[in-house]
Amino acid sequence: MNTIRCKIEHVSPFNDAVYRVLLTPETPFDFNAGQYLCVVMGENDKRPFSIASAPNAEFIELHIGAAVSESYPMQVIERLKNQSHIDIEAPGGEAHLRHDSLRPRLLIAGGTGFSYIKSIVEQQIALGQRVATTLYWGCRTQDAMYCEALAREWHATHPWLHFVPVVEDASPQWQGKTAKLLDQIQQDFISLNGYDIYIAGRFNMVGAARERFREMGVEEAHLYGDAFAFIK
Template sequence: MTHRVRLAGRETVFEVSPDETVLQAGLRHHLALPFGCQSGGCASCRVRKLEGLVEYPFPPPGLSAAEVEAGYILMCLARPRSDLLLDLHQPPQLDALRPRQLPCRVQSRTWLAHDVLGLSLKLPRGSASAGAFTWMPGQYIDLLLDDGRRRSFSLANAPQVDATNPTLELHIRVAPGGRFAQWAAHEMPERAILRFEGPLGAFYLRDDAARPTVMVAGGTGIAPIHAMLEALTRDACERRVYLYWGVRAQRDLYLHERLTQWSRRHAWLRYVPVLSEPEPGWDGATGLVHEAVLRAHPVLRGFAAYLSGPPAMVRAGKQAFAAAGLDADHLFYDSFDYAHETWPGMA
């Protein structure tokens, strides 16, 4: 049986066939819906169900118990069993940022750390598509390979103001088994031409200055949060931001100097690096990064929280922060397992 889906606060109504998920039907109707892995892991397609019933082929792995209790569903897995009313929980301006496939040129490669490569991409100068391309700080792109596979990377910089050919900054962890990362680091031709699709994802900075904000990054999960902070440093930021960056050792803090300077320059920002395997002489925070947050902020009621990085860190943070009083409506996250889902065997 076909069911109708309405989007709260909008005039949009679309129909879902019995053999479709909510996301499949919405994309078939050319709607700008948030999505990522389409397998339930990344939770980019998380929306709140205000009315109606859905069913899943299996419990949605990307949602915590607190999110399910708050009424959230994953559109990529949910199949309607009645008409639905959904709240996209996203600003109207995101509707205009429909993902597109575009070419770009590698402008530069820079080693940011012993195992992190910075990749700077440039869209074609004078191209109408380049001038129109923008994103919300925190979103990501998919690099497209000739064989149809993809590699997902967060955009580590905020959009440039009035840029006719914007620069896209990526942070690539170069692991021994990472075929694309190894190719990019050691074999990619100078000024190589790549293609990408974007902007993608529902992880972006919300306009909510009234709430103090905790930002938690693990490893290269600092990339999208760096983009958010870069955007905040350009404006008169009115929110209090507490940044916690968890890595193994000091050599992994490849943005430490910049973040330290920002925290000294801007009274609204406090930056806390956290090492899980500290060297002798380290007198800063240690252990798991989400636990460092809770030591400083045992009660998170009234906060907003952004988490980005390894799946285990995101899952632990979501559960612990919910137990500390953080409500699901102000919890935003980007779990980096999406790359493994879209490029099996390559990440």
Template sequence: MTFNVTVQPSGRAFTANPDEALLAAAIRQGIGLPYGCKDGACGTCKSKKLEGTVSHGPHQAKALSPEEEASGFILTCCAVPHTDVVIESRQVTDESAYPIKKMPSRVSTLTRASHDVMVVRLQLPASDVFKYHAGQYVEFLLRDGDRRAYSMANAPHTQADNPGVELHIRLMPGGKFTEHVFGPMKEKEILRIEGPYGSFFLREDSDKPMVLLASGTGFAPIKALIEHMQFKNITRPTVLYWGGRRPADLYMNDWVQARVAEMPNLRYVPVISNALPEDNWQGRTGFVHKSVLEDFADLSGHQVYACGAPIVVDSARAEYSALAGLPAEEFYADAFTTEADKHKASA
């Protein structure tokens, strides 16, 4: 027995098994619903249920509050159907639905970008074309069944000469996977990955100016977007705000400066929140998402692409709409939800 799921206003439809989350069913059938963490922690997949009955698995209140649930909103990543369902979702495209693949990958290089960021380059099988959009992510399939998600920091066109992906991995003290990356992991190690996942990618059908907002390693998918823009000669006015606690957290600052020199329509505003006297920091200070509001009183004609810590992404989403008139549908985000964050969902 399966249930029919219809998505309005597009009219697209797919089927879901009785024990299958709506999002998982959509991904399986190539339907491009919006999503981020797939774990009930970020709220990116929030949709309005117009008809039918679902039950929710564990999720965080910040992703879906009891009041929102009572008003008919659902999280497609953890909503399981009990009847046929009709939902309303602002994005249903085939454009983002590249086939999900499982494949082996080989660690080709490990490069320390800062004291707590490792740039990991994975070599992919040359015999298998891996298609993705700049901004999407892959998941490592760990031996115990756990998964870890990381955004790809290189644009798809870089696959042509050297099939592989670049990942920026921050050390999480006590983290099962990151402790391995910063410890015993060696070049040539074989890891299994699955992807691409995520609905964070550049909307190329728009000509609106863009704000790119990154905190910490949230820069990784933003780097892929910038590479893609340069490759496709996308000249929309764009400003990147990249925030860190200390200057060393902007671990590819020189790379960004080099792109700014090559791309006349790209500006860069680095922002530091906890500079010490010995840093001799002369640039912007404070919260990175606030710096955008200091420069843009009106975002009503912009698109915003935000990546990084959930607190930064959530604050930007709320404040840009409330204070600067950004249309909700023009805020695209990928919140870097840690395993600790996800565990709060079931606490």
């Protein structure tokens, strides 16, 4: 990865737990939809975050879940709020969009894993692709689904994309599925054979997903997630 100086354009909360960050790199760099960057906090302290923007976007966008004061991600937010520039290392990751594939796509996000999926969907839109795509986004509550309106807009605008929102703790007004994310996917699919699957979220969720998907016929060469580089 290359070290790149970035101007910090914008840091603002989506809600009380997730922040949106916009950066302008001083040196443009190429990346693939679904890759990540590392915010350089120190020589031996480089913190990875999925790039939420597509390669053609005006800014580099990050979604950083930072609900707890002094936590690992909140330290990054405080640094970004109090500086005009930050160094990043980019790009990283091999779980990027295989845009040449015509296999149906299953996109799975847990929490702020949506940032990874957002880059992939927006690149599909930019390329004018119409590959059948199903997007599952799971959160504990509807309030945590910080870009729900955007995902529903994709669903309404692009006939090839089907959005399935899933929350564990639903209000009476909730319009979506009420379940644990992996339980809902297992209920909706008999087999995952034939799909390109892209997944992001907490490592324990991604690891559990792989175990379940093996029982559902997943082709692991077509199961993409950066977490798999860190969990065996």
